[in-house]
Amino acid sequence: MDYVGSRRSTHLLRVSAAVALISGTALVMASIFATAAPPAPTVDIAKFAYTPKEITVAPGTKVVWANHDEAPHTVASRDKSFASKGLDTDDKFEHVFANEGDFTYYCTVHPFMTGVVHVRKQ
Secondary structure: OOHHHHHHHHHHHHHHHHHHHHHHHHHHHHHHHHHOOOOOOEEEEEOOEEEOOEEEEOOOEEEEEEEOOOOOEOOEEOOOOOEOOOEOOOOEEEEEEOOOEEEEEEOOOOOOOEEEEEEOOO
């Protein structure tokens, strides 16, 4: 093989390796994005209220509550199936709703604060 043929072979090998690397990276990225779970629905706690006041989710969904008030709050279900500790500013509480139903909750520190999680097959 002459010098020009050798350079062409080397060039083709490098191009093939680059294409394989790019293709492999694209497949890995597609796999990561395809298996990523959607973000958990969030209920904001602000101005002494839960927002949204009611939320509907499918069974198996994790719901996150985030306290944005300066005052501490809690999230406690009326049926005692879940309860948070006291949440300071920017603290979060999460709960996975396995079963269908309506889950009313309130703040034990401020009982006028209420909300509902409706769990329905979708």
